[in-house]
Amino acid sequence: MKVFGDAARCYDLLYRDKDYAGEAQFLHNLLQCHFPGARTLLDLGCGTGRHAAHLVQEDYEIHGVELSGPMVARAQDRWQQLAPDRAGRLTFSQGDLRTIRLGGLFDAVLALFHVVSYQLSNDDLRAALVTAREHLKPGGGFIFDYWYGPAVLTDRPGIRVKRVEDEAVRVTRVAEPVMQANDNLVDINYQFFLQDKVSGRLDTFQETHRLRYLFKPEIDLLLKETGFQHLLCRAWLSDQEPGFDTWSVYSVAKK
């Protein structure tokens, strides 16, 4: 079963309240603070391209890479709605961030909204970091966020139900997590119910998303192994040190 296959149909609706504009502003500030003058960005695991669509407004040139075909298709739909000067600075391709080689160098690489936690084995993680390094100019930056181990183990994931709707569809998503203690993994078994509001037709499907929670010492080790300097490890959208209550953490690394 593919992740972000059928689920791509309702991804933007499920996360319509996520503050992508605010996150893009936060990233812009972070980029210009640590990598002044950065203008070219590679967004690994770009999903439906929502960060990219906001970042082009800050004059960045962005290329997004995404594994899921349906997610790339949605990113392309969003791209078509941008003004031509912005659309001209944004491109997408479908590919696996562990192996893709685009043949170009960027000022900074991003991997946002837990993309790195979708890389499960040590080899997958290392491959993702090598891809980032291979696409960076010397001195370039890599910014990525991930599930933070100390918080995941303190406040373990439980069963959750999310309901959202728009004028066309009503979505219910039930999440049942199962923890794999010895691999630092969580299997989130999602059951989706999509009801068409006009026809009343109900579609249901399942996806299991497997995510890895990470600890600072292993991020330190992997970054060092792959030729990065780990500049910063902080609670997402803040300058606070992460702790037992910080599920989402970001790192800033320099090539």
Ligand SMILES: C[S@@+](CC[C@H](N)C(=O)[O-])C[C@H]1O[C@@H](n2cnc3c(N)ncnc32)[C@H](O)[C@@H]1O
């Ligand atoms: C939670 S979504 C985040 C998407 C987007 N960055 C955002 O902020 O909305 C995680 C994304 O990572 C992508 N992904 C996971 N593993 C990948 C891989 N090996 N190569 C490319 N994309 C990957 C998934 O397909 C999915 O779109």
